[in-house]
Amino acid sequence: MRKYLFNAAILSAAVHAVSVINTTRKGPRDWRLALMWASWGISVAIAVGTIIEDQKKIGDPAFQLIDS
Helix, strand or coil: CHHHHCCHHHHHHHHHHHHHHHHHHHCCCCHHHHHHHHHHHHHHHHHHHHHHHHHHHHCCHHHHHHHC
16 A cells, blocks of 8 residues: 555645645636546556556566466
8 A cells, every 4th residue: 555655646646636626616617627637537547557567567466366
C-alpha cells in the first residue's frame, strides 16, 4: 500500500483532485469541468497502471501468483 501512497504520480493526482474539487464548488458548470474530471480520472488510472507495471518488472511475489 505504501508504494501507492508515496508515489509521485499519485501525489500529483491528489493535488489535482483538490484543484478540481475547488473548481467544482466555485466555478461554472460547463463542459470544461467535465473535461477536468475526466483528465483527473485518466491521470489516476495511468499512475496506478504505472505502479503495477513497475512491480511486475521488479518481480513482486504477489504478481508471480497471478502470472502462473
